[in-house]
Amino acid sequence: MTDRPISLVVVDDQATVREALAVMLDLAEDVNVVATATNGAEAVEAAREHRPDVVLMDLNMPVLDGVGATGKIRETLPDTTVLVLTTFDDDESILAALQAGASGYLTKEADRTTILHAVRTAAQGQTVLSPEVQRRLLALAAKPAPPAEPDLALTAREREILGLIGDGLRNPEIAAALVISEATVKTHINNLFAKAGFHSRADAVRYALNYQNGRRQQ
Template identity: 85%
Template sequence: MTEDNTITLVVVDDQATVREALAVMLDLADDVTVVATATNGAEAVAAVQRHHPDVLLMDLNMPVMGGVEATGRIHDAEPDTTILVLTTFDDDESILAALRAGASGYLTKEANRTTILHAVRTAAQGQTVLAPEVQHRLLALATRPAPAAPPKDDGIDLTAREREILGLIGEGLRNPEIAAKLVISEATVKTHINNLFAKAGFHSRADAVRYALRNPLSGAKFQR
């Protein structure tokens, strides 16, 4: 914070109307100053390097660089900046990927001004902020049995491409983002996912995320 305890904030969202509305709304608070806005993750990284804000309000699904990747980079390079996710997604893989990357809070865009402002202030104090629906999902994930790790002597036979895609699923990327990153078609991505799900016995994408997070492919055998 600044000497007068003002919270410096960067707002990141690829939708101009959302980004500008958030920036204006939050900058009206006496104890918050929006020092920059960004339209994607790459711009967010640059803005944090330049301004070293107290809090970064981060969207997830953005072009050029998504919010999860940007969160990881900022968390590693600028640990004093607290990252608060504000997104439309409240699915298991998005939540886990963002928190794993280093986000300290997770809200959905259903949150009102009072909730978002309170979250920014709480995040600036170094505390975790989770929307109620996110807390419920995390509790459900914690109590739901995870797929058993395969034995190390006869693990899952994944191809190099299947391993690559499983890792990207674990990072929270969706099929179109995986296709763009690997420069392959979305149909090809779906085929690889179907194959690796069948080999690993996954029943849902959340199963794949949990497995990738809890077992960083340590027990799997990969075909070259």
């Protein structure tokens, strides 16, 4: 880091939240809010235009959600760090965001001091996770692994969808990627969950990541 302020893009689809965050963070002498965005697509455009140090990213947004936007930003702008700030702290959201390339994850219960510290930490290339997120990740790591790959009699389409779940895609994005209806995606996922014994989407994400890593090491 240099002595220049941290350049920051604030992304949230709720105007009051977005504007309050932008004003609050821009008051810090070492932070410069260079742009705001109302959805993931705008976030990607703003990031490409301003090349900020950090993008403060909401998750549940129209057009393109925060997970999809995070993946696109990290793919094209490796020097830009994405810090998630969201109301969601479920396993699926956490895993999807981190898999997409987010370097930090906070909930909107965080106060100004915590958010500012997280922005500064993320700008230094370090990972920052709220205590509740850390607890969830530790709990996930302690869970028994899903069934081994040879036990899963999945169809080619189910394996394809499992891989996309592991990449952090949601049902509408999977449907668009495979050019099938969202109802068909849900049917395949229900069959996949029944065969694999998954109890949540987080189980599918964990299994997909473990399976992909195993395939790479073979």
